[in-house]
Amino acid sequence: MTEKTIRVFSGVQPTGNIHIGNYLGALKQFVALQEEGKCIYCIVDLHAVTLPKDPAELRENILDVAALYLAIGIDPKDATIFVQSDVPGHAELSWLLTCCSYTGELSRMTQFKDKSRGGDSAPTGLFTYPLLMAADILLYDSDVVPVGQDQKQHIELTRDLAVRINNRFGDDTFVVPEGRFLKEGARVMALDDPAAKMSKSAESEMSRISLLDDESKIKKAIMRATTDSDGEIRYDAENKPGVSNLLSIYSAFSGRSTALLEKDYAGQGYGALKKDLAEVVVLALRPIRRQYDDIRGSQELALVLKDGAERANGIAEGVVQRVKDKFGLGTKRL
Ligand code: AMP
Ligand code: TRP
Numbered sequence: 429m430t431e432k433t434i435r436v437f438s439g440v441q442p443t444g445n446i447h448i449g450n451y452l453g454a455l456k457q458f459v460a461l462q463e464e465g466k467c468i469y470c471i472v473d474l475h476a477v478t479l480p481k482d483p484a485e486l487r488e489n490i491l492d493v494a495a496l497y498l499a500i501g502i503d504p505k506d507a508t509i510f511v512q513s514d515v516p517g518h519a520e521l522s523w524l525l526t527c528c529s530y531t532g533e534l535s536r537m538t539q540f541k542d543k544s545r546g547g548d549s550a551p552t553g554l555f556t557y558p559l560l561m562a563a564d565i566l567l568y569d570s571d572v573v574p575v576g577q578d579q580k581q582h583i584e585l586t587r588d589l590a591v592r593i594n595n596r597f598g599d600d601t602f603v604v605p606e607g608r609f610l611k612e613g614a615r616v617m618a619l620d621d622p623a624a625k626m627s628k629s630a631e632s633e634m635s636r637i638s639l640l641d642d643e644s645k646i647k648k649a650i651m652r653a654t655t656d657s658d659g660e661i662r663y664d665a666e667n668k669p670g671v672s673n674l675l676s677i678y679s680a681f682s683g684r685s686t687a688l689l690e691k692d693y694a695g696q697g698y699g700a701l702k703k704d705l706a707e708v709v710v711l712a713l714r715p716i717r718r719q720y721d722d723i724r725g726s727q728e729l730a731l732v733l734k735d736g737a738e739r740a741n742g743i744a745e746g747v748v749q750r751v752k753d754k755f756g757l758g759t760k761r762l
Contacts, residue, residue: 434465437570437605439472439512439561442489443481446496447636448709449626452613452680453576459501461574461608467507468568468740469497474512474519474560478553494729496639499719510736512564517744522556522563524751528593529559529585537581562586567744569603577615578625583607597754613680619653622669640717643710650674650706651699661693661701671698678705681712 438458440450458469471493476486490511497509512518534540537558544550558581565573565586573583583605590602616626618635626636634649641649655670663686665672675686678701684692693701723729752758 432465434571435569435603436461436465436467436572436574437470437565437568438574439470439475439564440493441472441476442486442493443476443628444485444489444492445628445636445638446493446640447616447626447628447638448677448713449576449613449616449636450628451500451639452616452677453578453610454574455496455500456613456680457574457608457610458497458507461572462503462507465572467502468570468743469502469507469509470512470564470740471497471510472512472561472564475557478551478557491724491729494733495720495724496716498723498729498732499716504732504736508736508739509732510740511733514733514737515567515740515744517567517741517748518560518563520748521567521751522560524755525559525562525566525589525593526556528589528596533585533588534558537585539578539582558582558585559589562589565605566590566602567747568740569743569747570605571603572608573605574608576613577609580607580609593754601751601754610680612676612686616677616680617669617673619649619673622654622673637709637713639713640720641713643714646710646713647706650702650709653702655698659697661696661698662690663687671701674701674705678708681708 438454440446440454446455458467461467471490473486473490476489494509494511498504502509534555540550540554540557543554561582562585565583566589573586575583587604587606590604594601594604618624618626618630619637620632620635624630624635628636630636633645634652637646637649653670653674655674656668658668660668661671661675662668663672663675672686675689678684678689679686749760753761
């Protein structure tokens with residue numbers, strides 16, 4: 429095997445209801461990229477507290493994501509799996525990036541605009557959220573960041589910051605990372621409202637398929653998914669967003685292109701497509717669910733996270749020191 433030289437980094441918030449959008453946009457790539465690079469996968473609990481969280485629930489949600497990482501096939505002997513708040517470098521580097529950013533560029537982040545709804549009582553943490561994300565990425569000299577489409581703007585900001593700071597202190601300050609987005613699955617839409625993206629927080633359970641949903645719930649949500657009245661199975665995201673979303677999910681799970689799926693289903697109704705899609709999704713999620721049930725209660729989980737935090741800290745401490753030196757901070761070099 430050739431030596432893996434690229435470094436891969438990504439994170440998921442421990443906010444419950446991890447769904448097939450998270451899986452197809454991000455998690456599936458996490459698994460595949462283990463072949464290509466040295467992978468570091470974080471559970472970003474500091475991001476989760478940008479909105480108030482119940483502490484006991486947060487603690488459980490952190491372990492849920494860790495168990496899911498293992499259940500989908502991330503190998504903790506090779507990849508590093510850890511919890512963000514176990515590594516102090518994230519908050520430290522985030523401050524330095526805060527001091528190199530502009531309020532204007534943060535105000536333009538669409539995720540902030542959506543979540544704050546323009547009000548001046550939006551939590552400050554929501555505003556500075558992208559800087560913590562940039563710190564996560566830059567802290568590990570990451571080359572590649574697998575994420576869903578909704579994170580594209582945050583990755584661009586991370587790149588802008590890295591280049592800006594490199595221009596000031598030298599190109600050996602930060603590695604400029606690249607986002608990695610999949611063709612199918614990068615933006616999965618809500619099943620009951622294909623104009624909105626599938627999200628963890630939508631009120632209706634029928635809007636999403638969570639990775640741990642039971643099989644009857646999965647079937648129900650797909651059979652009830654919003655389509656349209658012309659009855660034609662054709663991919664056209666603009667005019668037929670519901671059917672196109674189903675085709676896109678089908679394609680991402682089966683590996684068959686949407687063009688081939690259109691041919692397979694020519695002349696058939698939405699009912700047939702939905703029935704088969706439900707089967708494909710159930711079969712794909714079944715092994716994940718089984719693995720998860722085995723892992724979630726095991727002692728192994730805490731050990732994986734402890735080992736991961738040590739490994740992550742080992743990298744992060746060096747990078748923080750390097751960057752502090754560039755800024756002229758601290759007394760370590762006296
Ligand atoms: P989050 O739950 O916000 O931490 O998101 C974890 C990962 O899932 C990120 O890489 C997101 O870009 C991705 N993601 C979230 N929602 C979707 C969606 N509806 N479709 C595709 N990817 C998504
Ligand atoms: N902001 C990302 C999301 O909501 C989660 C995240 C935080 C992340 N830090 C990251 C993703 C670093 C990739 C790399 O989905």
